[in-house]
Amino acid sequence: MALLMLVSAQANFLPTILLAFLHYSPTKANLYAAATAFATLPFYWAWPFHSDWTRERLWHYVIPLLGCIPAYGIWTWSSGHPHQHSIKPTALYGVAFLAQMPTFAQPSLIAYRTSTLYGASEQAIGTAATFAALSIGSIISPQMFPNADAPLYHEAFVGTCAIVAVAIVSALTIPCWLTLEARTRKQKYGHAMPLRAMEDADLSQVTEAAHHHNHHELNERLRQAALAVKDIEMELVQQIEDQAESKA
Structure with a gap:
C-alpha cells in the first residue's frame, strides 16, 4: 500500500508540484509532467520483463524505491530551505524523472506476492488484496498534497520520504514473513516436506x-x-x- 500511495500521489500531483513549487505555467507544468511519464514508459515494460528473465522479484521492487530517494530528498530539502539553496528549477525538475521510478515496480510487486502464495485460492485473494490496496492508496494520496501546504509542500515531501522508508523496510521483511509462513504450515500439517510457498519463492528468485x-x-x-x-x-x-x- 505504501508503494501504491507513492505512485498515485506522484502521478496525480506532479503537475501541481511543478506549477506551485517550481512556478511553472499550467501548460508547461502539464507538458513537463507528461514528459516524465513518457520517459519512464519503456522501463514500465522492460523492468518487469527483466524481473521475469532473471527470476528475481524482491530487488526489482526495492531498487526503484531506492532510486527515488534522491528526488524526494532534494525536494524536501529545497522546500524546507527555500531561501538557503542554489538549486535551479531545471535541476529540481530533472529529479522528477527519478521520482517516477516506483511506477515500474508495481508489476514486480504483484508478481512477487502471487508467486509466493500457496494454491490458486490464496493467489486470487492476494492479487485482489493488492488491487484493493491500489484503490485505498488512490483515496489516501490526495490528502498528501493539500492546498494548505502550497506552494512548498514541505510537509507532503517529508511524508513521502517516510512512505518510501516504510515501503523499503516492509519489502526487506518479506523473506522473514515467508519463513514464518513456512514454519506455520509445517506445524499445521506435521511433516517436513518442502512447502509450496517456499518452493515458489525459491523458483521466483533463481535464474x-x-x-x-x-x-x-x-x-x-x-x-x-x-x-x-x-x-x-x-x-x-x-x-x-x-x-x-x-x-x-
Missing part, C-alpha cells in the same frame, strides 16, 4: 540456468532410479530361476 540445471539433475536421478529398479528385477528373476533349477 533460468538454475532451472535447467535442476531439471537435468532430476532427470538424471530418475534415470538412475530406473536402472536400479531394472537391476533389482533382473536379480529377482535370476533368484527365481535358480530356485526352480535347484528344485528340479
Whole structure:
C-alpha cells in the first residue's frame, strides 16, 4: 500500500508540484509532467520483463524505491530551505524523472506476492488484496498534497520520504514473513516436506540456468532410479530361476 500511495500521489500531483513549487505555467507544468511519464514508459515494460528473465522479484521492487530517494530528498530539502539553496528549477525538475521510478515496480510487486502464495485460492485473494490496496492508496494520496501546504509542500515531501522508508523496510521483511509462513504450515500439517510457498519463492528468485540445471539433475536421478529398479528385477528373476533349477 505504501508503494501504491507513492505512485498515485506522484502521478496525480506532479503537475501541481511543478506549477506551485517550481512556478511553472499550467501548460508547461502539464507538458513537463507528461514528459516524465513518457520517459519512464519503456522501463514500465522492460523492468518487469527483466524481473521475469532473471527470476528475481524482491530487488526489482526495492531498487526503484531506492532510486527515488534522491528526488524526494532534494525536494524536501529545497522546500524546507527555500531561501538557503542554489538549486535551479531545471535541476529540481530533472529529479522528477527519478521520482517516477516506483511506477515500474508495481508489476514486480504483484508478481512477487502471487508467486509466493500457496494454491490458486490464496493467489486470487492476494492479487485482489493488492488491487484493493491500489484503490485505498488512490483515496489516501490526495490528502498528501493539500492546498494548505502550497506552494512548498514541505510537509507532503517529508511524508513521502517516510512512505518510501516504510515501503523499503516492509519489502526487506518479506523473506522473514515467508519463513514464518513456512514454519506455520509445517506445524499445521506435521511433516517436513518442502512447502509450496517456499518452493515458489525459491523458483521466483533463481535464474533460468538454475532451472535447467535442476531439471537435468532430476532427470538424471530418475534415470538412475530406473536402472536400479531394472537391476533389482533382473536379480529377482535370476533368484527365481535358480530356485526352480535347484528344485528340479
